[in-house]
Amino acid sequence: MEIVIGLTAIAVALLIGLGALGVGIGMGLLGGRFLEGAARQPELAPMLQTKMFIVVALLDAVAMIGVGIALFFAFANPFIGQLQAAQAAAGG
Amino acid sequence: MAAEAGHGPLTSGDYIAHHLQNLQACKAETGEWVMNIGHNAADICSGNPMAINVDSMFWSVLLGLVFVVSFRGVAKKASTGKPSKFQALVEIIVEFVDGSVKDTFHGKSRLIAPLGLTIFVWVFLMNLMDLIPVDWIPMVAGAAGITYMKVVPSTDVNVTFGMSIAVFFLIIFYTIKNKGVIGFIKEMTLHPIAPPTKGFGLIAAPLIIAFNFVLESVALIAKPISLSLRLFGNMFAGELIFILIALLGVYQLPLHFGWAVFHILIITLQAFIFMMLTIVYLSLASETH
Numbered sequence: 001m002e003i004v005i006g007l008t009a010i011a012v013a014l015l016i017g018l019g020a021l022g023v024g025i026g027m028g029l030l031g032g033r034f035l036e037g038a039a040r041q042p043e044l045a046p047m048l049q050t051k052m053f054i055v056v057a058l059l060d061a062v063a064m065i066g067v068g069i070a071l072f073f074a075f076a077n078p079f080i081g082q083l084q085a086a087q088a089a090a091g092g
Numbered sequence: 093m094a095a096e097a098g099h100g101p102l103t104s105g106d107y108i109a110h111h112l113q114n115l116q117a118c119k120a121e122t123g124e125w126v127m128n129i130g131h132n133a134a135d136i137c138s139g140n141p142m143a144i145n146v147d148s149m150f151w152s153v154l155l156g157l158v159f160v161v162s163f164r165g166v167a168k169k170a171s172t173g174k175p176s177k178f179q180a181l182v183e184i185i186v187e188f189v190d191g192s193v194k195d196t197f198h199g200k201s202r203l204i205a206p207l208g209l210t211i212f213v214w215v216f217l218m219n220l221m222d223l224i225p226v227d228w229i230p231m232v233a234g235a236a237g238i239t240y241m242k243v244v245p246s247t248d249v250n251v252t253f254g255m256s257i258a259v260f261f262l263i264i265f266y267t268i269k270n271k272g273v274i275g276f277i278k279e280m281t282l283h284p285i286a287p288p289t290k291g292f293g294l295i296a297a298p299l300i301i302a303f304n305f306v307l308e309s310v311a312l313i314a315k316p317i318s319l320s321l322r323l324f325g326n327m328f329a330g331e332l333i334f335i336l337i338a339l340l341g342v343y344q345l346p347l348h349f350g351w352a353v354f355h356i357l358i359i360t361l362q363a364f365i366f367m368m369l370t371i372v373y374l375s376l377a378s379e380t381h
Binding site (some may be wrong): 053054055056057058061062064065066067068070071075 | 321
């Protein structure tokens with residue numbers, strides 16, 4: 001049981017952390033390119049900003065799905081129920 | 093954090109689980125409809141595939157009605173001479189959606205702009221419910237005997253998948269309407285690698301068609317799934333962080349404020365993205381070169 005709970009905690013941390021890592025690098029690149037583009041042609045800045053927000057939300061999507069799954073495992077871990085059922089079946 | 097009426101002192105885990113539980117109604121084995129209020133256990137409907145999340149249904153329909161009634165009221169009383177402030181707000185929103193559709197949608201359809209407006213305002217209103225302090229509405233509902241209530245419909249997977257599956261059917265409908273069934277099948281089997289049609293390479297054509305089909309099916313199915321899970325993940329994570337901050341006692345106030353201000357951006361962005369991606373997908377489905 002402790003192994004299951006401990007490994008679940010590590011899995012949750014990896015899910016959130018690696019997702020955040022990827023999104024951080026991606027957004028950094030995106031923001032940098034946007035600022036370069038806005039500096040070269042300031043009149044395009046509003047249009048570029050709209051498109052930047054669209055790409056931000058697309059980047060966020062997979063990271064957020066990872067966060068959702070991680071929080072599900074943190075608070076409603078299905079493995080614990082399975083383990084308890086297996087233990088009850090073996091012990092009873 | 094404070095002991096809720098009728099519950100006694102709760103552990104943190106209980107508080108979180110209480111706030112993440114939907115008000116559900118389902119048909120028990122006896123054939124009668126039960127809800128998980130009163131003496132029934134919280135998970136009386138868990139595992140039942142036909143369970144209905146009554147709270148999500150109620151709040152999403154209510155917010156849809158708020159949108160339709162208020163916008164229609166403004167449209168009927170619209171005056172060019174002396175617009176009221178609410179009419180000005182509605183005009184800003186409608187012009188914004190209209191501009192987005194004009195920029196992105198390259199086909200001809202009378203459905204797209206109203207669809208975009210509905211999606212944007214409805215998703216925005218549903219997300220806006222997340223800014224109401226976590227305990228207020230559930231406490232009022234608890235006093236009325238309803239034990240569990242989640243007020244943010246977009247934190248319910250069923251709601252977001254309902255919307256994205258509707259968009260998915262619209263994508264297929266528009267593809268078939270603008271390109272025909274043959275065009276739809278051609279699009280699925282002849283992109284992205286055009287199979288050779290004469291000479292020696294003809295042997296490889298079925299393999300390439302199968303490969304194309306797998307790739308295009310995955311891309312097609314990924315559209316509604318990513319659309320709904322993006323909204324769900326963002327809203328669920330936001331709501332959960334609100335609940336976790338609420339566990340901190342008096343220190344929750346500055347943290348709540350900071351997170352709520354950030355969440356305002358997330359709410360608007362997610363509604364805008366749902367609308368933009370719907371318009372983009374429908375534009376891709378309607379392009380006839």
